[in-house]
Every structure is written in structure tokens, then in C-alpha cells.
Amino acid sequence: MSAIGTISGTRRSDSSLTGTMPLLRTSLKHDGRLLAPWILFATVLSASSVLVYPWVFPTQQDRQGLAAAIGANPALGLIFGPAHDLTSVDGFNAWRSVALGGLLAALGAIFAVIRATRAQEDSGQAELLASGVLGRSSRLLTGAAMALFGSLALGIVAGLVTIACGGDVQASMLLAATFTATGWMFAAVAAVTAQLGSDARTANSMAVGTLGVLFVLRGFAYSIDAPRWTTWANPMSWMVETRPAAGNHWWPLLPAIAFTIVMLFTAFVLQARRDFGQGAITPSPGPARGRDRSTWRLALRINRGPIITWSIAFLMLGVVFGYFTTAITDILGSDSNVQQILAAGAVTPDQLVAASSSPY
Amino acid sequence: MSPSSAVIEIDALTKSYGRFQALRGLDLLVEQGQVHGFLGPNGAGKSTTIRVLLGLLKADSGVVRLFGKDPWSHVTELHRRLAYVPGEVSLWPGMTGGEAIDVLGTMRGGLNEDRRAELLERFELDPTKRGRQYSKGNRQKVAIVAALAADVELLILDEPTSGLDPLMEKVFQEVIGEARHRGATVLLSSHIMSEIETLADRLSIIRDGIIVRSGTLTDLRSDTRTTIHAVLHHVPDLTALETLHEVHLNGDHLSATIESDRINEAMALLTGYGLASLTVEPPSLESLFLRLYDESTITPEATR
Numbered sequence: 001m002s003a004i005g006t007i008s009g010t011r012r013s014d015s016s017l018t019g020t021m022p023l024l025r026t027s028l029k030h031d032g033r034l035l036a037p038w039i040l041f042a043t044v045l046s047a048s049s050v051l052v053y054p055w056v057f058p059t060q061q062d063r064q065g066l067a068a069a070i071g072a073n074p075a076l077g078l079i080f081g082p083a084h085d086l087t088s089v090d091g092f093n094a095w096r097s098v099a100l101g102g103l104l105a106a107l108g109a110i111f112a113v114i115r116a117t118r119a120q121e122d123s124g125q126a127e128l129l130a131s132g133v134l135g136r137s138s139r140l141l142t143g144a145a146m147a148l149f150g151s152l153a154l155g156i157v158a159g160l161v162t163i164a165c166g167g168d169v170q171a172s173m174l175l176a177a178t179f180t181a182t183g184w185m186f187a188a189v190a191a192v193t194a195q196l197g198s199d200a201r202t203a204n205s206m207a208v209g210t211l212g213v214l215f216v217l218r219g220f221a222y223s224i225d226a227p228r229w230t231t232w233a234n235p236m237s238w239m240v241e242t243r244p245a246a247g248n249h250w251w252p253l254l255p256a257i258a259f260t261i262v263m264l265f266t267a268f269v270l271q272a273r274r275d276f277g278q279g280a281i282t283p284s285p286g287p288a289r290g291r292d293r294s295t296w297r298l299a300l301r302i303n304r305g306p307i308i309t310w311s312i313a314f315l316m317l318g319v320v321f322g323y324f325t326t327a328i329t330d331i332l333g334s335d336s337n338v339q340q341i342l343a344a345g346a347v348t349p350d351q352l353v354a355a356s357s358s359p360y
Numbered sequence: 361m362s363p364s365s366a367v368i369e370i371d372a373l374t375k376s377y378g379r380f381q382a383l384r385g386l387d388l389l390v391e392q393g394q395v396h397g398f399l400g401p402n403g404a405g406k407s408t409t410i411r412v413l414l415g416l417l418k419a420d421s422g423v424v425r426l427f428g429k430d431p432w433s434h435v436t437e438l439h440r441r442l443a444y445v446p447g448e449v450s451l452w453p454g455m456t457g458g459e460a461i462d463v464l465g466t467m468r469g470g471l472n473e474d475r476r477a478e479l480l481e482r483f484e485l486d487p488t489k490r491g492r493q494y495s496k497g498n499r500q501k502v503a504i505v506a507a508l509a510a511d512v513e514l515l516i517l518d519e520p521t522s523g524l525d526p527l528m529e530k531v532f533q534e535v536i537g538e539a540r541h542r543g544a545t546v547l548l549s550s551h552i553m554s555e556i557e558t559l560a561d562r563l564s565i566i567r568d569g570i571i572v573r574s575g576t577l578t579d580l581r582s583d584t585r586t587t588i589h590a591v592l593h594h595v596p597d598l599t600a601l602e603t604l605h606e607v608h609l610n611g612d613h614l615s616a617t618i619e620s621d622r623i624n625e626a627m628a629l630l631t632g633y634g635l636a637s638l639t640v641e642p643p644s645l646e647s648l649f650l651r652l653y654d655e656s657t658i659t660p661e662a663t664r
Contacts, residue, residue: 026452
């Protein structure tokens with residue numbers, strides 16, 4: 001026993017980050033695979049537009065028709081953001097993927113961070129791990145590192161696969177870099193919300209909610225031609241301002257990195273100040289008595305949350321698709337390729353969807 | 361009681377979560393080589409105390425010393441010398457029990473390989489199953505094996521056997537006995553009275569964030585009265601039974617309590633009335649526990 005005492009005495013490299021490496025290795029081995037779907041989705045998103053575009057819009061005339069139709073549709077701008085250049089493969093890919101690819105990377109990063117931090121405190125795994133030789137900030141660093149590595153891997157894979165499918169090197173890598181940067185920023189946001197929410201669900205909802213609001217605000221600002229400062233007030237807009245294939249600006253990635261560093265720093269400060277297992281926001285107590293006496297009331301009570309959130313989500317989808325349906329006639333009218341497909345006998349809905357939905 | 365032999369020293373510890381006061385001036389002393397039982401109902405502050413000892417929570421006020429050092433500012437250094445088993449063990453769902461034991465071992469600075477193998481066998485734990493396949497009891501065994509296979513000076517166990525069956529509970533008691541022989545100090549928080557009665561050298565009973573009684577089992581027993589049930593040939597006059605407490609006479613049936621060190625006097629007294637039958641119950645830890653809780657419910661300040 002005393003021998004161990006002396007070993008620990010001589011090996012005093014104590015810091016709040018001690019033990020991060022073994023924990024990170026184990027976490028990557030056992031939770032790393034959960035990042036794979038996000039990497040796959042973002043890669044398919046970016047590579048598919050490069051593959052499909054020349055086939056669906058072969059002529060310059062088709063491409064200009066597409067640009068005109070999209071320019072006239074504010075609902076598409078709400079989701080995808082502004083189209084800087086739709087007459088090249090890479091410009092089209094940038095328009096189609098910059099928002100959604102970033103969204104995917106951000107969601108993957110948020111879930112990775114919360115899973116490795118807040119969720120472990122809920123389950124009790126954190127307590128068991130923290131009883132080992134583990135510094136106080138090691139678990140947060142591990143979670144953040146997983147998400148940062150994951151986002152980086154997502155960017156590299158998506159970029160390389162897109163180039164392999166025929167994308168321009170600089171434009172594809174810049175686009176992929178915006179995915180990584182978005183993942184990083186929201187990994188840092190999640191690291192903060194993990195300190196604020198007092199359980200994993202709250203922390204996840206807060207981070208995803210922030211992502212959703214910024215995503216919609218970004219699209220909204222572009223659709224209504226909001227003043228210029230709104231672009232720089234929203235981290236999601238910085239990514240659009242990189243304009244892959246339409247200028248290739250790398251510098252808007254710098255504020256994203258700065259944002260990540262500031263938010264991560266905030267997270268570590270907050271973490272050092274809060275109690276283990278507690279959050280800054282204490283949940284308000286619920287009713288002490290149940291009033292639901294029938295199965296119907298019970299079913300309604302249990303599903304109240306999902307009913308409300310899904311109703312709002314479908315309402316918003318309805319608004320967006322409402323815009324979209326008025327515009328599809330424009331796209332069909334100006335797009336000779338789709339007309340050709342229809343003329344060539346696309347009579348089943350599947351054929352029509354396969355032909356007309358691929359660019360979106 | 362020299363301070364140098366104290367492994368755990370807590371003095372007037374307080375801790376609040378917002379407005380809720382979890383610990384209200386808790387004192388605890390655990391000396392080296394002791395198995396110290398830590399008893400109390402849910403929500404009394406056992407886990408909060410343990411989390412403060414593990415350096416997970418920062419004390420609001422009071423002095424906390426683990427091996428003479430502050431557990432908040434010497435986290436990693438102190439954790440090399442202790443192992444912990446929580447009541448609710450959670451593992452990576454895809455990780456096997458064997459892997460989990462080794463991960464926990466690595467994070468503690470190494471395991472004793474022979475003891476690891478021996479413990480796996482004695483606890484009949486299959487180390488090739490994955491976290492999601494284990495029952496609560498088996499997950500707990502994983503943490504117990506990982507903790508006991510480490511050569512540590514202090515074991516902190518928070519209701520470690522809540523999911524174990526009686527056979528495994530027995531193995532656990534043996535294993536803790538062996539750890540004590542190796543010279544390890546044990547802080548054992550438990551709900552199971554028989555476990556504490558078998559294992560603990562000393563025990564502390566916590567209620568509402570303070571220690572209401574602390575001492576050896578014998579100390580605590582001597583504070584408590586033995587219960588006597590007797591059937592008597594001659595019904596005595598109540599005034600003659602002043603030595604006894606809580607006297608109830610129902611015909612020739614008498615029940616009463618007496619301080620545990622005055623049983624002789626009670627026997628001498630009762631023999632005079634002719635004993636037809638007699639039962640004497642020494643105070644069990646359970647009755648002691650319930651009694652302490654009853655008392656404190658009525659007068660919470662009286663026990664301080």
C-alpha cells in the first residue's frame with residue numbers, strides 16, 4: 001500500500017485534464033461509430049449534387065432556367081440560402097449543400113457532446129468514471145474532442161468524395177470546410193448548454209433549438225433582403241458568405257473558429273462553477289396531483305409534448321411546401337429536361353419524382 | 361485517535377443545492393483499517409457526502425480531509441489511492457464487462473491481475489457479455505470487481521449490494537473482510553442492516569444532513585434498551601416496577617424495556633413474581649435505527 005502512496009507522490013502531474021487520453025480512446029472506440037451516419041449523410045448530400053447536376057441540367061439554358069426559378073422562390077431561399085452561382089456544378093453543389101450539410105454536421109456534433117457529458121451524468125456513468133484518476137474537466141474535453149474530430153472527419157470525407165465524384169478541388173474543400181466549421185461551432189454551443197440544462201434532454205433541446213433558430217433566421221434574412229449586419233450577427237450566415245465556387249472566400253471560417261474557441265472557453269468556465277449532476281437552470285416542479293382519470297386523457301398527457309412540437313414543425317413545413325408547389329410549374333415550364341422526361345413517358349409518380357426531385 | 365491515522369475527516373460540512381440544504385454540519389471520522397458503516401434513509405445526504413469526498417462536489421463550508429488533503433483540490437492525486445462503487449452502475453452499452461473492468465482499472469492506475477481473475481470467478485461474472493446485456497446486479501459486480509482488484513487504500517462503496525442476490529451478498533461480505541485484512545479502509549453506505557452488523561467496526565447514522573449517532577455497534581446498542589416480554593404468576597403492582605420503562609401490563613402478560621446494562625436487575629425483580637415464560641430481545645440495529653429516526657422526528661434538535 002505504502003508503495004502505491006509513494007508512486008502517486010512522485011507521479012504528480014495533476015491537472016484538471018489528467019486522464020483525458022485514455023478516456024478519449026475508450027469513448028472513440030465505443031461511441032465513435034455513432035458519428036458515422038452524419039458523416040455519411042453529409043458526404044452523400046455533397047457528392048450526389050456533383051453527380052446528378054450535369055445529368056439533369058446538361059445545357060447552359062437549363063441551368064439559367066433553374067437559376068431563374070430558384071431566384072423567384074423565397075421558400076427555397078429560406079432553406080437553402082441565396083444561390084450565388086447555379087450555372088456550374090460546384091456553384092449548384094454549394095447552394096444545395098452549404099446549409100443542409102452544416103445542419104447535419106452540427107446535429108452530429110451536438111449529440112456527440114451531450115452524449116459524452118450531460119447524458120453520462122444522468123446515467124451515473126460519469127460518477128463511476130470520475131472516481132478514477134480523472135481531472136475535473138477531462139470528461140468535457142473528451143466530449144468536445146470527439147465532436148471536433150468527428151466534424152473534421154466529416155469535412156475531410158465529404159470533401160474528398162466530392163472531388164472524387166468530379167467536384168472542383170478548392171470549391172469542394174471550402175464547402176466541406178464549412179461543414180466542419182458548423183460542426184465545431186455547435187459542438188461548442190452544446191458544450192455550453194450541457195452546463196446549463198440539468199439533464200441531457202434539456203441540454204440537447206437547447207442546443208438543437210439554437211441551431212434551428214439560427215438556421216431559420218439565416219434563411220429568413222436572405223429571403224427578405226435584410227440589412228447587411230444581420231449576416232454577420234448570425235454564425236450560420238458566415239458559412240454562406242464563404243461562397244464556394246463563386247468567389248471562394250476562406251476568411252469567414254476565421255470568425256467561426258473564434259466563435260468555437262470563445263464558446264468552449266465559456267463551457268469550461270461554467271463547468272468549473274457548477275455542481276456535479278446539476279445544471280444552471282433548475283427544472284420547475286410539476287403538479288403534485290394527477291388529474292387524468294381516463295385512458296384518453298392519459299394518452300393526451302403522455303403525448304402532449306410531441307403533439308405540440310410536431311404540430312409546429314408540420315405547420316412550418318406546410319408554409320414552405322405551400323411556396324414550393326406554386327413554384328414547381330415555373331421550374332417545369334422553363335426546364336426542358338424535365339419536360340423531355342415527361343414527354344419520354346414518365347407516367348408513374350416514382351419516375352416523375354426521380355426526375356424532378358433530384359436537384360432539391 | 362491521532363489525526364494521522366484518520367483516512368476520512370469531515371468537520372461541520374455543509375452543502376446546499378440552491379435553496380435545498382443537503383448537508384447541515386456533518387461530522388465524520390473514519391480511521392485507517394476501519395470498515396465504517398454509513399447508514400441513513402434515502403435523501404439523508406449519504407450520496408452527497410460521498411460526492412464531496414470524491415471531489416465531485418465542492419463543500420459550502422466545513423473541513424473535509426481525505427488522507428489529510430482536500431479532496432476538491434487534489435482530485436487526481438487522491439483518486440490514485442481510492443476506488444469507488446456506486447449504487448447505480450452504468451456502462452457503455454457496447455462494452456463488455458471485462459473491458460469495462462480494465463478501463464476502470466487503467467483510469468485508476470492498474471489492477472492486480474490475480475485478484476481480478478479470482479474475483480471474476482467468485483462473483484460468477486461472465487466478462488465477455490456487453491453492458492446492455494447485464495442485469496443491474498451484474499453491472500454492479502463489474503464495478504465491485506474493478507474496485508476490489510485495484511490495490512487501493514480506501515474503498516468508498518455507495519449501496520454496493522442493492523442489486524445482488526443473497527449468495528453474492530455473502531461473497532461480497534467475504535471479499536470486504538479480505539480487503540480489510542490487507543489493510544484497506546472501507547466506507548460502506550448501506551440500507552442492509554445485516555450487512556452493516558456483519559462488516560462494520562464503527563458506524564455513523566445520518567439524518568437530514570447531520571450525523572445523529574456515531575460509534576461502535578456495542579456503543580450504540582448500550583444506548584438502546586432491551587425489550588422484555590414475560591408471563592408472570594403473580595401480577596405485580598405497577599409502582600414496584602419502576603426500574604423498567606414503557607411497562608405494559610395486560611392481565612399476567614408484561615412487556616417492558618430496560619437499559620441493556622441493567623438486565624440483571626430486571627431479572628432479579630421479575631423472578632420475584634414467578635416467571636411462567638420469558639423473552640429477552642437484544643436491540644437489533646434495525647430497532648436502533650428506527651428508534652433514532654422516531655426520536656429525531658419528534659425532536660430534531662435533541663440529538664445534536
